[in-house]
Every structure is written in C-alpha cells, then in structure tokens.
Amino acid sequence: MATKKHVLLYNSNEPLPQQGGMERVTDLLAKALLNAGYKVTLLCKYPNRLGKIYNAPTDILYIPEDEDNQYFLETLIIECNIYCIIDQTEGGIVGRFGIFRYREDLKSKVKLIAVQHSSTRAVLDNYNLVFTKDFTQTRWGTVIQFFYNNVFLKLKYYHSVCLTKKLYDDLNTSYDRIVTLSSSFIDDFYYYCPKADRTKFFIIPNFNTFESCERTIGQKYVLFVGRLRNCVKGGDKLLRIWSEVEPLFPDWRLDIVGDGEDRGALETQAGNLGLKHVTFHGFQNPVLFYQRSRIFCMTSIYEGFGMVLTEAMQHGVVPMAFNSYSSVKDIIDDNINGILVKPFDEKEYADKLIGLMNDEEKYIEMSYAAMLKSAVFSKEIIVKKWCNLIENL
Template sequence: MTTKKHILLYNSNEPLPQQGGMERVTDLLAKALLNVGYEVTLLCKYSNRLGKTYNAPTDILYLPGNKDNRRFLETLVIERNIYCIIDQTEGDIVGRFGIFRHREDFKSKVKLIAVQHNSTRAILDNYNLAFAKDFTQTRWGTLKQFFYDNVFLKLKYYHSVCLTKRLYRDLNTNYDRIVTLSSSFIEDFCFYCPKADRIKLFTIPNFNTFESCELTTAQKHVLFVGRLRNCVKGVNKLLRIWNKVESSFADWQLDIVGDGEDRDVLEMQAQDLGLEHVTFHGFQNPAPFYQRSRIFCMTSIYEGFGMVLTEAMQHGVVPMAFNSYGSVTDIIDDDINGFLVKPFDEKEYADKLVVLMSNEDKYTKMSRAAMTKSVTFSKEIIVEKWCNLVENL
C-alpha cells in the first residue's frame, strides 16, 4: 500500500459486534482496512442498544442528531481529508431520508459507496410470510384475517415495491459505487431499477468472522444462532421441524442461541409440542456452541448474507438453509458442503436433517467440504476486493 487514503465508515448504530450482522461487519471491515494501511474513522448516529462498552478500533464520532448534521459532515470530510465514505445503510448519507437529500447538496466531492446488506427481492417475494399476523384468536378474527391478508398486505406490498424502486433510483443517482453481497443481488437491483448504471455495481461478500477457530468436536448437537424473530428467522419453523425428528434421535440436542421479541412465544411453542431436547440459551458468545455442534440449521425467510452459515462452516459444522434468498447459493453448494431446502418445505428439511444425523460418512465428508468452502470468504480475499474498489473509484 503506497497511499494512506482516509475512509469514513458510516453505520447508523455503533458497531458493537454483538448487536447484529451489520454491526459485526462494520467493525470487522474497519479493522481490516486499518490493517492494510488505510486511515479509518467510524461515524454513527446511536450508541449500541445493549448498553455495553464498544472498544472501537479507531476514532469513532457521533452525528449531533439535529440540523447541524450537514455542517458536521462537511467539516469532517474537509478537516480529515476524507477520500471516500462507505455508507452501510443504503442512503443515510445521501437520499430521501439521508443527511443530504440530493448529491448536489453535498458540496464535497468525496466519493460515496453504498453497501446493500439485505436481499430486498427475497423480502418482497416472501412478503406474506415476512409480515404474517394471526388474528384468528381475536374477536371478529376471521374477518380481520381476511382483510389483513387480502387488502392490507397487498397494499403494503405495492407500497414497498414503489419505495424499493425509488431507493434504488436514488442510490444509482447519488452514489459512485454500489456494493452488493451477491452477484444475484445485482440482477435484483436492475430488476427494480432498469436504468441502473451497471458500471457502478460491484459484488463483495462478507468475510469470515473468525481469523482462527477450533474445529467442532462433533457432538450430537444441532445449532441455531440468531435473533428470535419469527417473521425473519423462522425459528417457529425450526421447532416444528425438530418435532418431526426428536423422537427418533433421543440422544441429540437442539441448541438455540440468541434472544429477541419472540422468545417467550417460541418457548411456549416448544412446551406445547412436548419437545424435551431443546435448550434456549439466550444471548451468548456463539463460538463454544459452534465448537461442539455437528449441524447448523438456518430457517430464515430472507437474509442479506447469513454470516452464521460461514461461521459454522469455519468450524466444520454442516449448514442447512431454505433456498429462499440469492446469496445462500454462494455459500452452500447443495449436497456437497451443506443442504439447501425448497422454501419452505418443512418435511424436506426434516428428511435432510435426518440424513445428516444418521449417516456418519455423509456428515464427515460434508463437514470437510464446509471447512474448505469457508476459505472462499477469507479476510485476505475479500479485503483485496475492497482495496481494488477504493483505489479505482
């Protein structure tokens, strides 16, 4: 690295890794860019919601949160000689709800990179599932359910499509580069923004969370790690799937690591199903769970990338997921280093889970293949892509 360009890395939330995927990615990227010689400043709106101390790897600044945001950012760019801003939020720097409404309002000529962390098309394709609600137990439940499913959700869907088209148009107009996590997301972007400048669109996946890790001891544990929010993560589906296999594998355990708004509902569901080998561990460091598990189960309706899959694969834990969003096929090669399941076929999922739980040779082969595939997302490979992008703006 012959130059030391200064990069401003923006995320609305303080990038404490334990908060979630986007925060973890921001923290890891800041460290990686520093490590290869760039100057990096972190900028955010809010402190972390967990109330924990975030040990930032570099200077971290906070927007004043009022009409001074524009002046604050303009001054920051000038005083620190910022070369480019990596906006992790899809338009919080420049956009309809951004600090600046239009690119021309931002007087600085700083380069702008937007990063798309979500698979918007996967959300829209599965809209009824992602925003499902059950009114059947309430007064006038049948009528409310009919109105919600056939009127409200349809209107909400078309409104979301319109907002997506506008967002993508704005990103295409205001940003110098747009980074997606999968090449399939480039096609999705162009689907909603047919006039997109493809020269601006790049694919850079997330890199591995762990620089080194202990391989699984391959105990009879199936693992889920993530936020307990059914409309995104589908953990209620996982409990129904586990219900199909638990009685045949009494020496196996399902570990659910994470917390969220649906935890009480899920614990009640597990009780109602009579599940005896499920443990809700709450918010924990997932590393020890990866180190003892054999199989990782993702049941998400949609994801942007799904870092928990690559985290599991780094440890040799074989992943399973619904084939419900584009980037999952970049991570899992079906029947080679994991299993992909037709969305949202719980019987097929249970059948493939049984294969991994009962076939030792199959599991061993796929475990080794999973570790091999995880190298594809090594920090060195992915950071080189970031360096090439920054240097060629």
C-alpha cells in the same frame, strides 16, 4: 501506500458485533481496512441496542441529535480530509432517508460507496410470510384477517415495491459505487431499477468472522444462532421441524443461541410441542457452540448473506438452510458442503436433517467440504477486493 486515504465508515447503530450481522461486518471491515493501511473513522447515529460498552478499533463519532447534520458531516469531511464514505445503510448518507436528499446538496467531492447488505427481492417475494399476523383469536377475527390479508397487505406490498424502486434509483444516481454481496443482487437491483449503471457495481461478499479455526469432531448438537424474530429468522419453523426429529434422536440436543422479541413465544411453543431437548441460551459468544455442534440449522425467510453459515462452516459444522434468498447458493453447494431445502417445506427440512443425523460418513465428508468452502471468504481475499475498489474510485 504513500499517503493513507481516510475512510469514513457509516452505520446507523454502533457496530457492537454481538448485535447482529451488519454490526459484525462493520466492525470487522474497520479492523481490516486499518490493517491494510487506511485511516478509518467510524460514524454512527445511535449507541448499540444491548447497552454494552463497545471497544471501537478506531476513532468513533456520533451524529449529534440537536445540530445541523449536513453541516456536521460537511465539516467532518473537510477537516479530516475524508477520501470516501462507505455507507452500510443503503442510502443513509444521500437519498430520501439520508442526511442529504440529493448528491448535489453535498458540496464536497468525497467519494460515496453504498453497500447493499439485504436482498429486498427476497423480502418482497415472501411478503405475506414476513408480515404475517394472526387475528383469528380476536373479536371479528375472521373479518379482520380477511381485510388484513387481501387489502392491507396488498397495499403495503405495492407501497414497498414503489419505495424500493425510488431507493434504488437514488442509489444509482447518488453513489459512485454500489457494493453487492452477491452477483445475484445485481439482477435483483436491475429488476427494480432497469436503468442502473452496471459499471457502478462491485461484488464483494462478507469475509470470514474468524481468522482461523480447527475442525473438531462435533458432538450430538444441532445449532441455531440468530435473532429470535420469527418473521425473519423463522425460529417457529425450526421448533416444528425439531418436533419431528427429537423423538427419533433422544441423545441429540438443539441449542438456540440469540435473543429477540419472540423468545417468550418460542419458549412457550417449545413447551406446547413437548420438546425436552431444546435449550435457549440467549445472547452468547457462539464460538463454543460452533465447536461442539455437528449441524447448523438456518430457517430464515430471507437474509442478505447469512454470516452464521460461513461461521459454522469455518468450524466444520454442516449448514442447512431454506433456499429462500439468492446469495445462499454462493455459500452452500447443495449436498456437497451443506444442504439446501425447498423454501419453507418443513417436512423436507426434517427429512433431510434426519438423513444427515443418521449418516456419519456423509456428515464427515460434508464437514471437511464445508471448511474448505469457507476459505473462499477468507479475509485476505475479500480485503483485496475492498482495497482495489477504494484505490480505483
């Protein structure tokens, strides 16, 4: 590469990998583009949520709170000769919630790439589950519950649909390219923005977190890794599923790695269910847990991609997930390298988990197949897609 193009990689939060999927992806992408020969600068609004030191792989800048953000960014683009901005926030640079409202407000000729990390349609299709609340134990609980379910949630749903249409229209109008993690996301985008320009879309999934992994013979551990937020990750569903499984397998354990606002509620739920073989580990580096586990359980109501699935598969851990968001089928080929379950059918999930725990031959076969499938998301393959996109803007 004769001249290093300068890429500005924008994410709201400082991309400390332990925070979550988007932060991990941003950190990995910055390192990969640097290795590919690009000059990369990270741009953020906020420090990481964990209060930990982030050792950035390159220069990192923060949008000042007390200055003109538009002037700050325009000056940065000009002085640093920024070639393109990769916006990880779906409209954080230009749009109704962006630094600039309209593309014409941005005077420079910098190229803009929006990355669609989430499946908004999966959220809207499961709106009642995502925003469920229980008022039945409060005074006038039955009346409040009826109003919440039948009036408030419906109004909130229609407002969300309208907002999604406007946000997608902004992305289509203001950005030069739109990166989606799955071909199915393009269909979702068209569902809310029928006039979208198809030539703007590039399909680039997330690449593997780990450079290389060796398969280990898993011990009798089932693993969950993720934020403990029930309305998204469904940890309460997992505990109910495990309550059907645990009595049949007293020598197996469930590891829950992660933290979040619902940890206390989940620990209480585990106690109420009488679970003896569940351990809450909090935020941890999950590598050692992947290495010792046989089965990975995802119970999310929705995801964008679900990097924990490919992380597990890299280690030969067989993944299970609800078939609740479209890109999961890009990762798991059902009954070949993992298991998909009818959305939110906890009995079916428990039955299939029991079946896999009972079948050593099936586990070994699927474990090898999972590792093989994870190679599809190797860094070498995915970074080539990014380089092709950047070079042909």
